[in-house]
Amino acid sequence: SLMNKMLMSENLKHKMLGALAWSSVDRVAQQGTQFIIGIILARLLSPTDYGLMGMVMIFATLSYVLVEGGLTAALVRTKNITREHTNTVFYSNLIVSVSLYLLFFFTAPLIADFFNQKELIPLIRVTNLALIFNSLYIVPYGLIERNLDFKKLAKVNFISTSISGVAGAISAFYNAGVWALVIQQTSYHLIRTVCFYIWQRWLPNLIFSKKIFKEYASFSIHILSSNLLNVIFNNVYTFLLGKFYSAKQLGYYTQANKIAETANFTFSAIFGKTSYNLFAQIHEEKERMINAMRQMVQKSSLIVMPFTIFLIFAAYPIFFTLFGEKWFTSVPYFQLICTANLLNCVYQINNYALNSVGKSKKSLQVEIIKRCLIIISVVLCFQYGIMALLMGYVVSCVLSWFTSLIQVKRTIGMKIIYQLTDIVPTMLWSLIICYIGYLCGLSTENLYLKLIIQGSVSLILYISVIFIFYKDMWEYILKFLKIKK
Numbered sequence: 001s002l003m004n005k006m007l008m009s010e011n012l013k014h015k016m017l018g019a020l021a022w023s024s025v026d027r028v029a030q031q032g033t034q035f036i037i038g039i040i041l042a043r044l045l046s047p048t049d050y051g052l053m054g055m056v057m058i059f060a061t062l063s064y065v066l067v068e069g070g071l072t073a074a075l076v077r078t079k080n081i082t083r084e085h086t087n088t089v090f091y092s093n094l095i096v097s098v099s100l101y102l103l104f105f106f107t108a109p110l111i112a113d114f115f116n117q118k119e120l121i122p123l124i125r126v127t128n129l130a131l132i133f134n135s136l137y138i139v140p141y142g143l144i145e146r147n148l149d150f151k152k153l154a155k156v157n158f159i160s161t162s163i164s165g166v167a168g169a170i171s172a173f174y175n176a177g178v179w180a181l182v183i184q185q186t187s188y189h190l191i192r193t194v195c196f197y198i199w200q201r202w203l204p205n206l207i208f209s210k211k212i213f214k215e216y217a218s219f220s221i222h223i224l225s226s227n228l229l230n231v232i233f234n235n236v237y238t239f240l241l242g243k244f245y246s247a248k249q250l251g252y253y254t255q256a257n258k259i260a261e262t263a264n265f266t267f268s269a270i271f272g273k274t275s276y277n278l279f280a281q282i283h284e285e286k287e288r289m290i291n292a293m294r295q296m297v298q299k300s301s302l303i304v305m306p307f308t309i310f311l312i313f314a315a316y317p318i319f320f321t322l323f324g325e326k327w328f329t330s331v332p333y334f335q336l337i338c339t340a341n342l343l344n345c346v347y348q349i350n351n352y353a354l355n356s357v358g359k360s361k362k363s364l365q366v367e368i369i370k371r372c373l374i375i376i377s378v379v380l381c382f383q384y385g386i387m388a389l390l391m392g393y394v395v396s397c398v399l400s401w402f403t404s405l406i407q408v409k410r411t412i413g414m415k416i417i418y419q420l421t422d423i424v425p426t427m428l429w430s431l432i433i434c435y436i437g438y439l440c441g442l443s444t445e446n447l448y449l450k451l452i453i454q455g456s457v458s459l460i461l462y463i464s465v466i467f468i469f470y471k472d473m474w475e476y477i478l479k480f481l482k483i484k485k
Helices: 002-044 047-068 071-077 083-115 120-127 129-146 150-173 179-200 210-234 236-244 247-282 286-313 315-322 325-341 344-356 360-384 386-412 416-441 447-469 471-484
Strands: none
Touching: 002 150, 002 179, 002 247, 047 083, 047 120, 047 129, 047 179, 047 210, 047 236, 047 247, 071 083, 071 129, 071 210, 083 120, 083 129, 083 210, 083 236, 120 129, 120 179, 129 150, 129 179, 150 179, 210 236, 210 360, 236 247, 236 360, 236 386, 247 286, 247 325, 247 344, 286 315, 286 325, 286 344, 286 386, 286 416, 286 447, 315 325, 315 447, 325 386, 344 360, 344 386, 360 386, 386 416, 416 447
């Protein structure tokens, strides 16, 4: 009946706001903690330490994607989950993780020879233990995510991030060098495993269904391929710099990328994955999908764009305040990566919308086009240095977003002009208020004071714009706060 549909719609809206609220709390708390720990580690460790760890993480991040295999997305999308579903996913992940660990254990000397860094052998063998821990908690994580229980997820993430971060910082203080980063990474996944089993209370049985595995694999193969492409090409610059430049130079890039990706990952996690969970519940209703997409894009743009553009304008005083002058070489890299990430949240929302309506093949095509654009930019720009490489990356990301928008129009029916009108005005006034803040900061040479002036002026102008032109945003924030309580 109409009444039931209205009640379901209101309940879904409330659930979405609750998920967004706790997802926001989770990301801000987790990334905030990581950020503080990152500041401490950056002051204690050298760029070379970060460069060595960057080489190790090329293979670790690729392995995490292979372990998960896109099966969690299939689990979240399943309407009636049984023990057969969860156990099949669990054992699939475990087999892949153990196989990958053995592969990296025995090939570590070859990887070290490739980069001409003998120190990598023990680093690779210890760091990749985290793969096995990761496989053990993927099912409990998926069940929590499926139920939109982001409150529970926030607790797990905060505890694991805090304890592993403190362990890494203490190790760095006692001159552990790059091993401080290894300890932080490995302990993070171990603690998450313990926490997820304590709070979710899920244990595997000796059940495995070939039928379910084939069904999930047919859905997940496109998501897996897309994620693999994403990881491979996100690490292509780390790979090239590790091979053809010094570990120190790679360290500068790694730090710039890490800080830029902290903000990018936070926003993508808040709006991206929450979008998928929402879209998956209404994927059969075209008009609701389009409206939900537009709302998500509008809300994300109002937060992501002003913040990202401020980071670009205030990069030098931010790096000086947080990390010191020894990291100034990272600043231009950081600014270009932030520019490339400006539309990433919207790009992710578009792809999650395609996946939620069962068109994972379409989102894979979008990812393939993006990677082809990156390859072209690398071929054209590599000979001109790191800055040219990153400028090419910026162009590739902008063109990729537009490609995702075209695919959304063809698949879901949302007009291109809708998304343009949802983000372009926000981008323009964000540039204006951040530029005004930058000009005001020119009144002093003191970088601490410059950051305070830029931040204060930009924040005041931002709040004024929201209050005058986006009054509904205040309601949105109040609902966030109410649900959080």
